[in-house]
Amino acid sequence: MLSPEAKQRIRLALWVLLALVTLRAAYIFYQRHQDRVGVEKQARARNAGYSNPDYYVSPKKLYPYDLKSTKQLTQQPEWVKEGYRYTYYSYEPATKRVQFGHEAGLLGPIEKVVITDVVMATAPGTTQKHQVMAIFQKDDKSYAVPVGYEAGGEYKIYSDEMFYIEDPHALYKHWSPDVWQAVEQHQVKPGMNETQAVFAVGMGRPDAGSSSDEKTVHYPNGGKPLVVVYHDGKAADVKPDSQGS
Structure with a gap:
């Protein structure tokens, strides 16, 4: 016959096991939900007729939690x-x-x-x-x-x-060879969008008050700072940033 202490240990072990199973199930549910969100986003984009192919890109994720x-x-x-x-x-x-x-x-x-x-x-x-x-x-x-x-x-x-976790060249294979050449040369050229600029020169810091129609973004660019002015999502003016990095 089990002692009260043994019964208590068994109950505790069962509670721990239940908690772990619940946590794992919640993670799987979240991961599948996020995958569905990506698919639904692509479907909404197609239905709305968005012309920018970048909107259809939905990179895979790992959803790590520990x-x-x-x-x-x-x-x-x-x-x-x-x-x-x-x-x-x-x-x-x-x-x-x-x-x-x-x-x-x-x-x-x-x-x-x-x-x-x-x-x-x-x-x-x-x-x-x-x-x-x-x-x-x-x-x-x-x-x-x-x-x-x-x-x-x-x-x-x-x-x-x-x-x-996927090669960006495959994710954005719809970009033109000229764009990819600029990216590989770490250059931002007129006509490039913000995603392409980030691929070329890294993170950017937009000015406060920028709008979707006109936006100014400062790029530290690894010590060679740039400032890019975007009109309607496309780079219109690219020059060295006098404000520094």
Whole structure:
């Protein structure tokens, strides 16, 4: 006959198992819901007759929610969505230490990254918040870039906002060769749209008060700042940014 303590342990184990199953089911439901949202968005665009093919692009996502699910990043290469936004650090594989005191650089526009591992790391001076770090190699050296954090047992993973998990050349295969050539040369040319500009020179900062008809965006561009004025979504004026990066 089971003792009261054994019965209590069994009940506790069952509650934990139920919680895990519920969490997993909720994640699967959310993932499928997001996939349906992407399909519905494309259908609405077709029905509305949108002429910009970019609107029909619906990149796949991983929807990671903890350390284990974030390791999905190791299953395929990634491409950076917004260059010059995300700082990466030197990493020592032997000791599995992230050198938070040594910023190694910024991920570049649509830079291809092959992630080999995802680990937890704690930055100096912090004890309650742990960084989720994606490990990759560049020029035969190891680096780590934050893709989320954990605090109090709760995870916030933002890798889906950082990376494409499909080759952007395939996602935006409808772009002309001239546009792709400008992107690969890290140039913004008149007639390019904002997505194409981000692919070419990275993240941008729009001026306050910009409208859909006319918009001014400042691009740090890795230390070579540009300012682009868009008219009706197309670059009309491209010049060096006197305001700096």
